[in-house]
Amino acid sequence: MATDVSRLVDAENGRISRRIFIEQEIYEQELERIFARCWLFLCHECQIPRPGDFFTTYMGEDPVLVVRDGNGQVGAFLNVCRHRGNRLCRAEAGNAASFTCAYHGWTYRNDGRLVGVPFIKEAYHNALERERWGLIPVAQVESYKGLVFATFDAEAPPLREYLGEMAWYLDAFFDRREGGIEVVGGLHKWIMPCNWKLPAENFAGDGYHVTWSHVSAIRAGFGGDFRVGADPTGVALSPGNGHCVMTVGANMNADPPAPEIQAYEEKIFPEIVQRLGPRAGTLKPVAGTVFPNFSMLKPTSRTFRVWHPRGPEKTEVWAWVYVDKAAPPEVKEANRLAGVRVFGPAGVFEQDDMDNWQACTQTGRGVVARRHPLNYEMGLGHDRWNDDLKAVASDYRFSESNHRQFYQRWAQLMAAEKWSELKS
Amino acid sequence: MADDLLRDVEQFFYREARLLDERRFHEWLELFTDDVRYWMAGRRTRYPQSSKAITVLAGTRRDDGDIEDELPLLDETKTTLIGRVARIDTGMAWGEDPPSRTRHIITNVEVEPGATASELTVYSNFLVYRTRAETEQDLYVGARQDVLRSVDGAWKIAGRKLILDQNVLLPKNVSVFF
Numbered sequence: 001m002a003t004d005v006s007r008l009v010d011a012e013n014g015r016i017s018r019r020i021f022i023e024q025e026i027y028e029q030e031l032e033r034i035f036a037r038c039w040l041f042l043c044h045e046c047q048i049p050r051p052g053d054f055f056t057t058y059m060g061e062d063p064v065l066v067v068r069d070g071n072g073q074v075g076a077f078l079n080v081c082r083h084r085g086n087r088l089c090r091a092e093a094g095n096a097a098s099f100t101c102a103y104h105g106w107t108y109r110n111d112g113r114l115v116g117v118p119f120i121k122e123a124y125h126n127a128l129e130r131e132r133w134g135l136i137p138v139a140q141v142e143s144y145k146g147l148v149f150a151t152f153d154a155e156a157p158p159l160r161e162y163l164g165e166m167a168w169y170l171d172a173f174f175d176r177r178e179g180g181i182e183v184v185g186g187l188h189k190w191i192m193p194c195n196w197k198l199p200a201e202n203f204a205g206d207g208y209h210v211t212w213s214h215v216s217a218i219r220a221g222f223g224g225d226f227r228v229g230a231d232p233t234g235v236a237l238s239p240g241n242g243h244c245v246m247t248v249g250a251n252m253n254a255d256p257p258a259p260e261i262q263a264y265e266e267k268i269f270p271e272i273v274q275r276l277g278p279r280a281g282t283l284k285p286v287a288g289t290v291f292p293n294f295s296m297l298k299p300t301s302r303t304f305r306v307w308h309p310r311g312p313e314k315t316e317v318w319a320w321v322y323v324d325k326a327a328p329p330e331v332k333e334a335n336r337l338a339g340v341r342v343f344g345p346a347g348v349f350e351q352d353d354m355d356n357w358q359a360c361t362q363t364g365r366g367v368v369a370r371r372h373p374l375n376y377e378m379g380l381g382h383d384r385w386n387d388d389l390k391a392v393a394s395d396y397r398f399s400e401s402n403h404r405q406f407y408q409r410w411a412q413l414m415a416a417e418k419w420s421e422l423k424s
Numbered sequence: 425m426a427d428d429l430l431r432d433v434e435q436f437f438y439r440e441a442r443l444l445d446e447r448r449f450h451e452w453l454e455l456f457t458d459d460v461r462y463w464m465a466g467r468r469t470r471y472p473q474s475s476k477a478i479t480v481l482a483g484t485r486r487d488d489g490d491i492e493d494e495l496p497l498l499d500e501t502k503t504t505l506i507g508r509v510a511r512i513d514t515g516m517a518w519g520e521d522p523p524s525r526t527r528h529i530i531t532n533v534e535v536e537p538g539a540t541a542s543e544l545t546v547y548s549n550f551l552v553y554r555t556r557a558e559t560e561q562d563l564y565v566g567a568r569q570d571v572l573r574s575v576d577g578a579w580k581i582a583g584r585k586l587i588l589d590q591n592v593l594l595p596k597n598v599s600v601f602f
């Protein structure tokens with residue numbers, strides 16, 4: 001029996017029940033109706049450039065093996081042996097033509113086919129239908145500008161349609177120049193004791209917290225003049241389907257303070273406007289979330305990350321640092337350093353975030369605290385559809401407009417039995 | 425290496441550990457040379473070279489500890505270390521308010537000659553216990569490789585490379601120093 005979440009999310013009045021951040025049954029429903037249904041980010045194509053390159057990740061709590069097969073085709077499968085359910089591939093990444101399960105030795109090719117079963121003749125009397133017991137593929141896997149996504153739901157709309165108008169905003173992070181982006185080194189992985197929606201909504205629309213949560217890092221010189229300069233501008237945008245972006249005005253400095261980066265950004269700005277169109281000349285996207293759990297950031301540090309759910313009170317973060325592929329080496333290096341020093345578990349900005357999200361989750365254990373809704377009223381009645389920006393836009397740089405859109409979409413998905421019940 | 429040199433280096437490390445545990449960060453910063461590189465990374469999970477779990481198609485296999493070009497957790501200079509301490513001094517570094525209570529345990533010290541006559545390469549292990557607020561607790565465990573340089577008769581840290589043994593970090597953040 002699904003929980004009726006309609007009374008828990010009152011986006012119209014900016015009230016959200018704390019139950020959605022703490023209750024196990026709601027979490028289980030999220031795994032079914034959000035994570036087993038939405039397009040989820042897997043990896044960037046540059047992580048698996050050659051045939052046989054693989055990367056293991058998760059979709060929700062399901063372990064997934066992403067692999068480029070011998071024909072160069074990217075596939076994604078449950079990283080689960082069909083025999084007794086052992087985890088098949090135990091490494092984070094590598095290159096392989098085939099994978100052998102550690103339990104009884106079933107072997108799968110990197111296109112998912114079951115090709116080896118010990119004692120198939122003697123023990124199975126050749127009766128095992130190997131072609132039926134290959135790895136379970138995801139329902140759909142597609143890339144957008146090098147970002148590989150997959151969904152477990154065959155009925156989910158194609159990726160491009162799922163992203164909708166968010167695609168343009170993704171371009172503004174990941175396709176500003178010819179060649180797009182590449183990731184730097186590996187990635188940061190760590191556990192945060194909080195509900196996954198807190199970081200997702202934070203990157204979706206919480207410009208508000210920056211000036212207080214991160215004031216220490218800004219004062220110590222790690223943030224440049226982002227958002228502390230005179231007359232800051234910007235709006236929160238929701239281009240639809242629960243996706244959200246925060247932007248600043250084109251006049252604002254939205255880049256790490258390193259001189260190499262500042263000079264580079266100034267130089268390429270006209271090129272970006274040329275490539276992305278006039279909208280890029282009026283605003284700069286700085287952070288956002290592709291519903292439900294893929295977030296990105298551009299100023300202070302260039303990172304994108306997945307918030308893997310691990311129970312109502314736990315999130316496993318996987319965070320990458322990225323650079324324009326066409327950037328000169330000194331700019332890439334400056335971005336790498338900004339990425340490491342400012343975000344990630346030791347980042348001077350990010351280390352303060354986890355602590356807040358933890359307590360925002362854990363105080364909800366109190367049954368009385370849980371009776372009182374959370375306040376998402378900021379900017380109520382001050383957000384409306386903007387035709388130029390093709391998004392619901394706030395009228396001030398700080399607003400909870402994006403949060404409300406995010407949770408409205410969340411509630412729709414949690415209520416719907418299947419995609420056909422949802423309007424995009 | 426002479427016993428008294430080893431004792432000397434150990435005493436230097438213990439004093440450093442006490443400065444950190446007593447949150448005397450400004451005195452701690454003075455232990456570093458201006459050209460220090462302070463670097464920390466976690467470990468990866470890979471198939472070992474000898475593993476028969478996969479048949480390798482292309483490329484070379486890499487070991488778990490082969491992490492030089494991985495994304496580090498920290499890649500600091502003297503200036504950014506000073507910045508990190510200045511951040512805590514603002515009284516608004518919320519992740520350290522209330523502050524972490526740490527205990528730095530430094531062991532397995534091995535002293536080797538360094539690249540120049542005035543330098544030593546020193547290997548050690550660290551175990552840092554962190555507790556904070558009411559019930560928070562974390563363990564940061566790993567290996568350390570230092571370059572110690574003799575400057576005016578005192579040791580300074582001219583390079584520090586830290587390997588944290590976890591893959592997915594279990595602590596929610598790395599807000600303490602090592």
Ligand code: FES
Nearest residue numbers: 081083084101104
């Ligand atoms: S569980 Fe994989 S071979 Fe038996």
Ligand SMILES: [Fe+2]
Nearest residue numbers: 209213349353
């Ligand atoms: Fe933050």
